Amino acid sequence: MSEARAARRPGLPSPEAGWALFLDFDGTLVEIAEHPDAVTVPDALPALLRALVERLDGAVAIVSGRDLAGLDALLDGALPAMAGIHGLERRDGQGRLYRPVDHSERFTEVRAALHEFVETHPGTAMEDKGNALTLHYRGAPAVAEEAAAVMRNQCAALGEEFRLQPGKQVLEIRPSSHHKGTVVEAFMAEIPFRGRTPVFIGDDVTDEDAFQVVNTLGGHSIRVGTDRPTAAQYEIESVNEALQWLTSLARQLTPPS
Numbered sequence: 001m002s003e004a005r006a007a008r009r010p011g012l013p014s015p016e017a018g019w020a021l022f023l024d025f026d027g028t029l030v031e032i033a034e035h036p037d038a039v040t041v042p043d044a045l046p047a048l049l050r051a052l053v054e055r056l057d058g059a060v061a062i063v064s065g066r067d068l069a070g071l072d073a074l075l076d077g078a079l080p081a082m083a084g085i086h087g088l089e090r091r092d093g094q095g096r097l098y099r100p101v102d103h104s105e106r107f108t109e110v111r112a113a114l115h116e117f118v119e120t121h122p123g124t125a126m127e128d129k130g131n132a133l134t135l136h137y138r139g140a141p142a143v144a145e146e147a148a149a150v151m152r153n154q155c156a157a158l159g160e161e162f163r164l165q166p167g168k169q170v171l172e173i174r175p176s177s178h179h180k181g182t183v184v185e186a187f188m189a190e191i192p193f194r195g196r197t198p199v200f201i202g203d204d205v206t207d208e209d210a211f212q213v214v215n216t217l218g219g220h221s222i223r224v225g226t227d228r229p230t231a232a233q234y235e236i237e238s239v240n241e242a243l244q245w246l247t248s249l250a251r252q253l254t255p256p257s
């Protein structure tokens, strides 16, 4: 999906008990760090997420590019509903796991090429998620164009079933079949999300697919960051602002009696 600019709305939407809340992870709930393993999860975050799950009758999901195992470890298993690798793995509100495709065997040559690239380009790193291969260059920003050329060539060799997903100093090759927009659609077709108003908060290019689906469904899309055009209807400045808003949301929604 392309990045369309949405009509910007002032402030943020007023909390409603009928919301279904979808949250990106890196750059939204935690600050970006030098390396994926170096993120600091705020001490209060797992408890905040559990409170939101309680207040919204379970209709809260993390929708991330990371894998589920990594997210569970970072968030102390706070949430039943989560999607990892941009929807290539998904756990529903009842804890059922979906892994709709398994293309990991298709990556043998790409894996080898990326191993060679990171060995010869200090500061770069490869993240192997099985169904997606990620090349990080935050530690070597000067190689951005070279990294992009390698990833473009490798992705093209795999064919149209695969797409190259850029992100914050990261490039990822993954199947085109699933993205954050299809994740939101899948959750919204199921209890406890069905019939609610979707609200998505994210920061990166990969979140644009979800913003567009949420806009189409009559929900609220919120981007963390103001540095580029976005399909999101609302913008906030920072992770800190996102966490403060979520904290006030949990306070304003009535706890079950």
Ligand SMILES: O=P(O)(O)OC[C@H]1O[C@H](O[C@H]2O[C@H](CO)[C@@H](O)[C@H](O)[C@H]2O)[C@H](O)[C@@H](O)[C@@H]1O
Pocket: 024, 025, 026, 027, 031, 032, 033, 034, 035, 036, 037, 039, 063, 064, 065, 066, 067, 127, 134, 136, 138, 167, 168, 169, 170, 172, 204, 206
């Ligand atoms: O969809 P998200 O939850 O935002 O995940 C997107 C990617 O996040 C991670 O990479 C990003 O965060 C790292 C830690 O702050 C940072 O070092 C890196 O430069 C960022 O691109 C994660 O490692 C990726 O697998 C996710 O796809």
